[in-house]
Amino acid sequence: MASLLRGIIFEISAQAPAPSKDYHHLLVTDSKVIWRWWKISLRSEFRNMKPWEQNSSYQDFLDDLNLQVHISVIFGNEILKYICNLCQHRFDYLERLPKGLLMYIISFLELEDIARLSQTSRQFEKACNSDELWAHIVSRYCDTITQEMRELSVEVGWKEIFFTNKLQLQKKIRRRRQRFAEDADDMMA
Incomplete structure (x- = not known):
């Protein structure tokens, strides 16, 4: 080898x-x-x-x-x-593995194993908490991903979206809509 x-x-x-x-x-x-x-x-x-x-x-x-x-x-x-x-x-x-290959391998692990792997080194902590990995996990476990969820993920990250329950997620999306509506009203005034 x-x-x-x-x-x-x-x-x-x-x-x-x-x-x-x-x-x-x-x-x-x-x-x-x-x-x-x-x-x-x-x-x-x-x-x-x-x-x-x-x-x-x-x-x-x-x-x-x-x-x-x-x-x-x-x-x-x-x-x-x-x-x-x-x-x-x-x-x-x-x-020495390329980042893309490492992400691909990690994406097949169970959530508990990802949590354990993230505790083994700084490199794995960074990889296991990356937005790229959690975007893949969310797409694997969630039936639908709306455009609003994608936009919210830029602000809070895919890992946060994954671990937030449905009601809290809807609340965050509603607050985000209100904030954008208020910003638009302020710009018009």
Whole structure:
């Protein structure tokens, strides 16, 4: 399965924490870790400095504690752990799925399973609470979706519409109509 990963596996860029203004770029390919940094300074001794680059094999990266400390300071411990996992050939394939495919897979889960999945990671929380997913769920479970429901979904979101009972939903739509009627009256006056 790891042989399916070719080229760039992970890439991130950031500015070093203050007071430094140095720029850092980290790239993990299928065979090496590339660390680039640019010294950014107004001081004359640094003006003509060229960007630096360090290429390391996976094993060299895992052995280079100094480089790992730099990465941890600039990108955080979570990124460092993720890079170390990549270098040890422990890939998170779910994280690499295209968003559309991930939404398609999640849409087949039961509602309880979606709630549980949303608690496993930030990525899944974002996916499980996305309007795109809940629009699909509403269309699967509801018989009719009116134009007013679509317009209300822009304001409150499809998840809110799904979990709102029918009477409350009709009340929200009625309030929305009244608000638009009042706005139209105000514009006419």
